[in-house]
Every structure is written in C-alpha cells, then in structure tokens.
Amino acid sequence: MRRTLAALACSALAVSIACSKPGRELQIVTDAATALGGSQHLIDLKTIVIEGEGTNGNLGQDMTPEATGEAFELFGYKRSVDVNAGRVRIEQTRTPNFVYFQGPQPQQQIFGVDGEIGYTLGADGTASRVSDAVAKDRLRDFYHHPITAVRGALMPGATLSNPRTSSGQRVVDVVSDRKIAYTLAMDARTNLPTRVVSMTDNSNLGDVAIETTFADYRDVNGLKMPFRITTKTDKYTTSDIRVKKQFFDGIVGDLTVPVRARTATPIIGPPPAVVTVEEVAKGVWFLAGQSHHSVLVEFADHLTLIEAPQNDVRALAVIAKAKELRPDKPLTEVINTHHHFDHSGGLRAAVSQGLTIYTRRPNIAFYQTVLTRPHTLVPDALTKHRQQPKLEAVDEERTLQDDTMTIMLYHVAGSAHADTLLMAYLPKEKILVEADVFSPQAPVQPYAANLIENIKEHSLAVDRILPIHGTIATYADLMKTQAVQK
Numbered sequence: 001m002r003r004t005l006a007a008l009a010c011s012a013l014a015v016s017i018a019c020s021k022p023g024r025e026l027q028i029v030t031d032a033a034t035a036l037g038g039s040q041h042l043i044d045l046k047t048i049v050i051e052g053e054g055t056n057g058n059l060g061q062d063m064t065p066e067a068t069g070e071a072f073e074l075f076g077y078k079r080s081v082d083v084n085a086g087r088v089r090i091e092q093t094r095t096p097n098f099v100y101f102q103g104p105q106p107q108q109q110i111f112g113v114d115g116e117i118g119y120t121l122g123a124d125g126t127a128s129r130v131s132d133a134v135a136k137d138r139l140r141d142f143y144h145h146p147i148t149a150v151r152g153a154l155m156p157g158a159t160l161s162n163p164r165t166s167s168g169q170r171v172v173d174v175v176s177d178r179k180i181a182y183t184l185a186m187d188a189r190t191n192l193p194t195r196v197v198s199m200t201d202n203s204n205l206g207d208v209a210i211e212t213t214f215a216d217y218r219d220v221n222g223l224k225m226p227f228r229i230t231t232k233t234d235k236y237t238t239s240d241i242r243v244k245k246q247f248f249d250g251i252v253g254d255l256t257v258p259v260r261a262r263t264a265t266p267i268i269g270p271p272p273a274v275v276t277v278e279e280v281a282k283g284v285w286f287l288a289g290q291s292h293h294s295v296l297v298e299f300a301d302h303l304t305l306i307e308a309p310q311n312d313v314r315a316l317a318v319i320a321k322a323k324e325l326r327p328d329k330p331l332t333e334v335i336n337t338h339h340h341f342d343h344s345g346g347l348r349a350a351v352s353q354g355l356t357i358y359t360r361r362p363n364i365a366f367y368q369t370v371l372t373r374p375h376t377l378v379p380d381a382l383t384k385h386r387q388q389p390k391l392e393a394v395d396e397e398r399t400l401q402d403d404t405m406t407i408m409l410y411h412v413a414g415s416a417h418a419d420t421l422l423m424a425y426l427p428k429e430k431i432l433v434e435a436d437v438f439s440p441q442a443p444v445q446p447y448a449a450n451l452i453e454n455i456k457e458h459s460l461a462v463d464r465i466l467p468i469h470g471t472i473a474t475y476a477d478l479m480k481t482q483a484v485q486k
C-alpha cells in the first residue's frame with residue numbers, strides 16, 4: 001500500500017529528485033501528504049489564506065532574561081500564501097500587554113517575503129526592503145506550515161534524508177525545492193505533521209532552532225489543516241496563532257514584492273558602523289553616530305566602556321575608537337545597562353577583546369550561557385577569538401573608583417522597562433548615563449517618572465544625561481517629560 005502511494009506521488013510529479021531517493025524518506029513524506037488530503041491535492045494548490053488571532057512574544061526584550069510574560073496581542077491576523085511562488089504576506093494589528101516604549105496604542109503591521117526579498121509596508125503604504133537575513137528567515141517560515149512543508153518535500157528538486165522514528169514521530173530532513181533546510185516530523189499514528197524545525201543565526205543566542213508545532217487539525221475543503229500554530233525561537237514562544245478561518249485558491253490579492261523594495265539595494269549584514277566622538281568632560285567621551293550609543297570613561301591606568309550594543313560590527317567599532325582615543329591605556333571592562341538583546345548584542349565581541357562585563361546579578365547565569373553558545377552558522381568574533389568570560393555582578397549598587405575617576409552604578413529599581421537595568425552616575429562631572437528609560441526626542445516617555453524617582457532616591461545631583469538613544473540632554477529636559485505628560 002505504501003509503495004503504491006509513493007509511486008502515485010512520483011508519477012504525479014513526473015521527474016522528481018525526491019522520487020529518485022531511497023524509499024523510506026519518500027514514504028514518510030507521501031504518507032504525510034496522504035494524511036493531509038493527497039499529494040495531487042497539495043501539488044495543485046495555489047494559494048492559502050489563514051485568518052485568526054493570537055500573540056507574538058517579546059523575544060529578548062522582556063523584564064528579565066528568563067521572563068516570558070510580555071506579549072503583543074494580535075487581532076486581524078491574516079497570512080496570505082502564494083504556494084507556487086514562495087510568497088507570504090502577513091497583516092496584523094498588535095497591542096502590547098506591557099508598558100511598551102512606543103506607547104499602548106494598537107499598531108498595524110504588514111510585512112512579507114517574495115522568494116529572496118523581504119519587505120515591510122509602512123503606515124502610509126511605503127514599502128521598504130528588509131535585510132537578506134530577515135528575508136531568509138521569512139522564507140524559512142514559508143515552510144513552517146504542514147501544506148508548504150510537505151509540498152516542498154515532494155517537489156522536484158527537493159532532497160530528503162535521515163528518515164527516523166523518535167518519540168512516536170516519523171521524522172525526515174528536507175532541503176526544499178527552494179534550498180531551504182528543515183526537519184519535518186509527523187505523528188506516527190495519524191501521519192499528520194506535528195512540527196517543522198529550521199535553524200537560523202541570532203546575534204545573541206547563536207545557532208537557534210525555530211520550531212513550529214501544529215495542533216487541532218480539522219477538515220477544510222478536503223484538506224486537514226491545523227487550527228493552532230505555535231512557533232518558538234530557541235525556548236521562547238514568538239508566535240501563537242489560533243486560526244478562525246482558512247481557505248484555498250481564493251482571492252489573495254497581489255503578493256509580489258512592491259517595486260520600491262524589489263529595486264532597493266540589498267542589505268547584507270549590519271550597516272557599517274559610524275562612531276562619532278564628543279568629549280563631554282575630561283576623560284569622558286560620548287560615542288554616538290547611529291541608533292545605539294556608548295560612553296567611554298578614563299581611569300588612571302585603564303579605560304571603561306559603558307555599553308557594547310547591538311552586534312559585533314557596532315561593538316568592535318566602538319572598542320576600536322576607544323583604543324584610538326587613548327592608545328596607551330588598556331580598555332579592560334564594559335558596563336552593560338541591561339539584558340535586552342539590542343543592548344547586550346555586542347557583549348560577545350567585548351569578551352573576544354578580553355573585556356570584563358559588569359552587569360546586574362540576574363543577568364549573570366544567562367550571560368554565561370550566551371557567552372558559550374555555539375555560533376557555527378555565522379561564526380562571530382568570540383567564535384574566532386575564544387576567551388574565558390569574566391563577569392562581575394552588580395546588586396543594588398557598586399562603585400568603580402580610583403584617584404582620578406568615580407563611576408557609581410545603581411539598579412534602576414521598579415522600572416517597567418526591565419528588572420535588570422543599571423544606570424551609571426559620575427559624581428564629579430554630574431553626568432548620568434542611562435538606557436531606554438529616558439530617550440530624548442522620543443514621542444512617549446513611559447519610564448521617565450520612575451527614572452526621576454531613582455535619581456531622587458539616591459540623591460544624585462544630575463546636570464547632564466548621556467542617553468544610549470538620542471542626544472545629550474539636561475536634567476531639566478528629563479523633568480519636562482513629566483510636564484508634558486500631565
């Protein structure tokens with residue numbers, strides 16, 4: 001019976017590389033196709049529209065590294081798929097269930113992928129191209145659905161390998177017709193797909209598995225479709241969709257990439273770093289130039305960096321600038337403001353340069369893991385220059401001091417932004433360095449009142465504020481945020 005089904009699938013596909021593969025791999029896939037509604041039905045399918053609601057997680061941006069309470073509630077979720085062309089467009093409205101830096105109002109999002117090109121549509125309908133890495137992740141996500149995953153394994157040009165049975169599941173590795181690699185698992189009893197797993201690179205977490213699980217299968221016009229679709233990045237849930245309605249081969253509209261995005265220059269890797277230097281006091285430099293800033297502080301016999309943000313490119317450029325400013329003095333340590341991925345994404349680079357990390361104690365265990373995780377898909381600076389991580393825990397406060405310079409580190413207690421926040425105060429210069437809790441020029445300042453409380457709690461005489469985002473401000477500028485909000 002099984003051989004017959006495999007033969008049917010092959011004859012339907014005429015010439016298929018998958019058909020030339022040994023039988024067991026193909027048998028697993030054709031059994032899955034049969035369970036879903038038949039190989040021919042899958043091959044003939046042109047479009048899928050899935051509508052529902054659910055949640056998006058807040059990967060790398062929750063209150064602590066282990067917390068998972070923050071999410072965006074999704075309404076009006078619509079996923080439109082052109083099965084043949086490898087096109088997906090997602091439209092959704094999301095509302096944060098937490099104190100979000102952009103404010104509490106619902107945000108409409110439209111984004112998609114068309115083969116190798118990914119794009120986002122702005123509120124005014126203007127399309128912008130996303131990086132090739134993000135586009136690749138979205139093309140992987142195209143296959144994170146039973147129909148596209150099984151169909152992609154059946155198509156000519158797909159290769160199948162490593163058939164196995166594990167924990168009541170029949171499993172096979174696939175490289176799809178579009179050269180996307182994933183692992184496909186089926187319930188051994190029903191042969192319905194239970195999950196699709198693919199691997200990607202994350203600056204902070206390194207090699208990570210993206211796993212989508214499928215549940216609550218029901219009949220939809222002759223096909224079995226899951227009504228619960230849940231995706232995890234590593235161990236963090238990033239998407240959980242409860243399907244309300246889905247249909248095939250209906251009107252999906254134009255899913256081709258908008259011209260503006262198609263003709264835009266491809267974005268390969270992070271943008272080149274631009275590091276500007278402003279000496280704000282003797283031995284204190286504001287290193288800005290792009291979205292995430294750092295501050296360099298000079299002690300008698302060493303330099304201290306506040307913040308190694310984003311990724312290798314940014315962090316290594318900032319470290320190089322510090323060495324350029326004071327070539328005879330070693331840069332030995334970095335103060336990390338909090339665990340959020342955009343603020344800790346350069347810590348691996350900092351360790352590769354031998355820097356000791358000061359961070360709040362709740363981050364230590366997480367960073368020990370982050371600093372030793374494998375980065376084989378995209379080898380980073382620490383992979384190439386392996387160093388033993390040196391971590392220094394900060395509880396409620398800690399002082400770094402010698403005869404020439406003092407930095408006071410304080411926990412920003414009770415902030416709705418994160419539980420892991422440190423601010424740095426330079427008492428002689430009356431300078432405060434903080435991240436995310438007051439970003440001058442930001443339209444909303446939901447964390448500023450708490451920052452003021454913390455400044456008062458420690459009786460800090462703040463003159464100027466050096467923010468990790470935005471331009472240098474005064475204490476009066478910080479106080480004005482309260483006048484506006486009241």
Ligand SMILES: [Zn+2]
Pocket residue numbers: 338340343417418435436
């Ligand atoms: Zn943050």
